Amino acid sequence: MKNTLLDLYRKDSTKKVLASLISILAGLVVGAIVVVLVGLSKPNIGASGIWDGVRLIFAGILSTGRAATGELSWGFNARALGNMLFRATPLILTGLSVAVANKTGLFNIGAPGQYLMGTMATLVVALSIPYGTMPVFFVWLLAFLAGCAAGALWGAIPGALKAFLNINEVLACIMTNWLAANVVTWVFEESNMKNIVEGTKAGYIYKTTYGLTQVDGAWTYVEGNGVATAKMGLDKIFPGSQVNGGILIAIVIAIGVAILMSKTTLGYELKACGANRHAARYAGIRDKRNIVLSMAIAGGLSGAGAALYWLSGNTEFFWSTYQSLPAAGFNGIPVALLAVNNPIGVVFSALFMAMLNIVGQQLTGFTAYNEYITDVIIAVIVYLSAFSLLIRTKLSGKSKAGKTNANAELVKTEEKPTAEAETEKGGEDA
Amino acid sequence: MTFLIQQTLLYAVPLMIVALAGVFAERSGIINLALEGIMIFGAFVGVWFVQMMQEVDVFIIASRTGDWMTLQLLALAAMVVAAILGAVFSLLLSFASINLKADQTIGGTALNLLAPALVLFLVRMIANQNTLRMTTGDAASWFMIKKSTLGIDRNTDLGFLGETFLNKVYLATYLCVIIFIVLSIVLYKTRFGLRLRACGENPQAADSLGINVYHMRYAGTTISGALAGLGGFVYSLTTANCTANGDVAGFGFLALAVMIFGNWKPLNIAMASLLFGVFKCIAAAYTTLDINGDGVYMLAEIGISSNLYRMLPYLVTLVVLAFTSKKSRAPKAEGIPYDKGSR
Numbered sequence: 001m002k003n004t005l006l007d008l009y010r011k012d013s014t015k016k017v018l019a020s021l022i023s024i025l026a027g028l029v030v031g032a033i034v035v036v037l038v039g040l041s042k043p044n045i046g047a048s049g050i051w052d053g054v055r056l057i058f059a060g061i062l063s064t065g066r067a068a069t070g071e072l073s074w075g076f077n078a079r080a081l082g083n084m085l086f087r088a089t090p091l092i093l094t095g096l097s098v099a100v101a102n103k104t105g106l107f108n109i110g111a112p113g114q115y116l117m118g119t120m121a122t123l124v125v126a127l128s129i130p131y132g133t134m135p136v137f138f139v140w141l142l143a144f145l146a147g148c149a150a151g152a153l154w155g156a157i158p159g160a161l162k163a164f165l166n167i168n169e170v171l172a173c174i175m176t177n178w179l180a181a182n183v184v185t186w187v188f189e190e191s192n193m194k195n196i197v198e199g200t201k202a203g204y205i206y207k208t209t210y211g212l213t214q215v216d217g218a219w220t221y222v223e224g225n226g227v228a229t230a231k232m233g234l235d236k237i238f239p240g241s242q243v244n245g246g247i248l249i250a251i252v253i254a255i256g257v258a259i260l261m262s263k264t265t266l267g268y269e270l271k272a273c274g275a276n277r278h279a280a281r282y283a284g285i286r287d288k289r290n291i292v293l294s295m296a297i298a299g300g301l302s303g304a305g306a307a308l309y310w311l312s313g314n315t316e317f318f319w320s321t322y323q324s325l326p327a328a329g330f331n332g333i334p335v336a337l338l339a340v341n342n343p344i345g346v347v348f349s350a351l352f353m354a355m356l357n358i359v360g361q362q363l364t365g366f367t368a369y370n371e372y373i374t375d376v377i378i379a380v381i382v383y384l385s386a387f388s389l390l391i392r393t394k395l396s397g398k399s400k401a402g403k404t405n406a407n408a409e410l411v412k413t414e415e416k417p418t419a420e421a422e423t424e425k426g427g428e429d430a
Numbered sequence: 431m432t433f434l435i436q437q438t439l440l441y442a443v444p445l446m447i448v449a450l451a452g453v454f455a456e457r458s459g460i461i462n463l464a465l466e467g468i469m470i471f472g473a474f475v476g477v478w479f480v481q482m483m484q485e486v487d488v489f490i491i492a493s494r495t496g497d498w499m500t501l502q503l504l505a506l507a508a509m510v511v512a513a514i515l516g517a518v519f520s521l522l523l524s525f526a527s528i529n530l531k532a533d534q535t536i537g538g539t540a541l542n543l544l545a546p547a548l549v550l551f552l553v554r555m556i557a558n559q560n561t562l563r564m565t566t567g568d569a570a571s572w573f574m575i576k577k578s579t580l581g582i583d584r585n586t587d588l589g590f591l592g593e594t595f596l597n598k599v600y601l602a603t604y605l606c607v608i609i610f611i612v613l614s615i616v617l618y619k620t621r622f623g624l625r626l627r628a629c630g631e632n633p634q635a636a637d638s639l640g641i642n643v644y645h646m647r648y649a650g651t652t653i654s655g656a657l658a659g660l661g662g663f664v665y666s667l668t669t670a671n672c673t674a675n676g677d678v679a680g681f682g683f684l685a686l687a688v689m690i691f692g693n694w695k696p697l698n699i700a701m702a703s704l705l706f707g708v709f710k711c712i713a714a715a716y717t718t719l720d721i722n723g724d725g726v727y728m729l730a731e732i733g734i735s736s737n738l739y740r741m742l743p744y745l746v747t748l749v750v751l752a753f754t755s756k757k758s759r760a761p762k763a764e765g766i767p768y769d770k771g772s773r
Contacts, residue, residue: 038552038555042555107535109539161748161752165751165752165755165756166755166756167752168690168755170463170535170686171683171686171690172748172751174680174683174686174687175687175744175747175748176744176748178680178741178744179741179744179745179748182738182741182744183737185737186737186738189735189737322737322740323679324677333543337536369555370550370554370555372547372548372550372551372554373547373551375543375546375547375550375551376544376547376548376551378543378547379540379541379544379547380540380544382536382539382540382543383522383540383541383544385536386526386530386536386537386540387530387531387532390530390531390532
């Protein structure tokens with residue numbers, strides 16, 4: 001038993017997971033330290049306020065609010081957990097987007113722009129197909145595919161610029177992000193999809209549950225005639241939350257990407273280009289095509305994330321977005337980094353990020369602190385993941401003495417136990 | 431025309447100084463993707479400093495009596511504070527990328543995430559809203575140099591040059607231009623500059639001649655941080671009315687583009703930032719832009735959507751990069767952690 005645990009610990013993938021967990025823990029601790037420091041400098045927060053803040057950072061997802069006595073109450077919070085799943089849906093896909101590009105050696109900081117273009121295409125398609133012309137499911141599917149396509153197009157642009165004109169993809173992505181923000185604003189400014197039914201919703205686009213319907217010869221939007229992702233029974237498990245089947249679709253896509261990257265020729269070629277573009281070309285792989293393709297897939301995934309988020313039918317899009325980029329796009333970067341670009345790992349790290357998001361809301365709602373502390377935590381985690389390789393070497397327990405002999409020894413000791421383990425395993429089988 | 435030149439300078443100068451920040455880091459071999467984050471941090475620190483100093487009696491009296499020298503001194507102090515803390519903030523990047531040999535792109539991204547988060551968190555704690563403003567008055571009334579501050583009658587005509595460069599200007603703009611020139615000379619005409627550039631091109635060779643690559647890279651990144659912090663505050667002082675809200679509208683990234691477009695050379699960068707300044711200025715003020723002074727707002731009358739004008743700076747960047755990127759020559763060793771033992 002002890003030996004199998006040790007074997008598990010010696011596995012490289014275990015160390016990757018451990019390094020990520022250490023980053024997460026360190027991030028949470030830094031967040032807690034900031035909370036304590038700020039609490040100490042502000043006399044109106046007090047010791048109990050600080051204690052509440054720290055507890056919420058570590059376990060906010062289990063908080064059910066404040067009891068009548070003023071104490072924080074804890075337990076299974078179905079609403080918070082369901083909302084966490086809902087928020088995780090786009091994060092899984094933008095995380096996959098960044099991860100796929102990373103595997104090809106590209107840093108996709110363009111996820112926010114791709115996400116915005118996906119948002120636009122999805123909403124435009126969902127809201128412009130008149131009610132009754134085709135089954136609701138087809139409208140949903142068309143809108144979803146439109147979102148993917150728009151994202152893919154927006155991802156392919158920096159990809160092509162990188163492949164054919166050698167423009168740094170980070171810069172190209174940033175420029176296309178802001179271009180997308182302006183294009184989206186422009187399109188919706190000219191459109192008739194601005195919500196005018198509900199007076200308080202000025203500046204927002206209709207939810208997808210509104211459908212274009214002919215009433216007395218004039219086209220208007222009527223609630224209930226539109227589309228929304230099926231709940232797939234999840235609303236029974238998490239009553240009162242925004243969760244829907246989108247999370248299941250996202251997980252299926254993540255599994256699909258995992259298969260694509262590790263079991264297909266295309267995935268192999270993409271990874272080969274990431275490892276060494278020139279060597280890949282020497283081996284007969286068309287590197288330029290693969291770079292464009294990788295960015296297009298990445299963009300399509302971001303677009304799919306946007307489509308699933310807005311097709312939920314329970315959120316409105318604020319259309320005048322030219323001054324800001326969606327956080328769901330940027331947060332794909334920490335999600336992918338935390339998962340070390342592993343598609344299945346992305347699902348878990350996205351869930352974690354979504355949990356932090358909920359924790360932020362709890363902090364704003366129940367304490368004197370605000371939700372931005374969770375962004376600080378995410379930033380610290382990303383910072384630590386920049387040297388996750390270092391953490392992994394430290395986990396191996398080898399000192400970096402720099403002696404030439406130490407290296408050779410390292411290889412020896414590294415190999416010896418695995419060989420032993422294998423013979424042992426063989427023995428068990430026999 | 432006067433208005434166009436003044437507005438262009440307001441946008442071009444922070445861009446120029448931050449692009450130079452990028453040059454100092456990259457020429458020493460460190461990719462500083464964190465320019466945007468450091469700008470955000472510098473802007474916040476400077477504005478917070480001004481806001482706190484506005485409660486000090488000396489400055490309250492100075493603003494009432496119109497003692498502009500004292501007020502300019504306050505702006506200067508805020509610039510220094512923003513630069514110092516920008517440098518301190520950039521140490522996070524230097525430490526990760528020089529000592530720990532971490533991925534510089536990820537390190538920079540982390541700082542870009544950290545700065546707005548930290549700034550918004552603190553602003554919310556300090557001001558209970560999402561924007562930190564000056565306690566009283568605004569940037570123009572406190573720090574802008576006008577004819578009246580110089581003791582000249584409001585109606586005197588100073589001629590074209592006088593009106594453009596002496597009326598309604600900020601001291602910070604000129605200081606930044608001077609700093610830009612001085613540091614460009616340092617980079618090219620001093621022993622320190624030569625050594626710094628050597629570390630970005632061939633650190634092994636530099637090391638073999640007894641230059642401490644790690645120290646030089648720390649120096650490059652720290653200067654870079656100071657300049658970016660300064661640029662952030664100058665941006666918020668001159669174009670955002672001395673407010674901080676955890677955002678500098680992508681200026682840090684635009685500065686990176688300017689740096690690449692300018693081929694990592696100061697003079698080209700100055701030209702490039704002027705070009706981008708013009709487009710930024712058009713995007714921000716095309717409705718009130720009277721280019722040749724005949725009272726006709728030409729750009730507004732053409733009837734092109736404001737969205738297109740806002741897209742112009744980014745579109746132009748992409749087009750210009752498309753034409754110049756084949757020729758662009760980045761410092762050879764940038765982004766590669768220096769390892770003494772490697773060959």
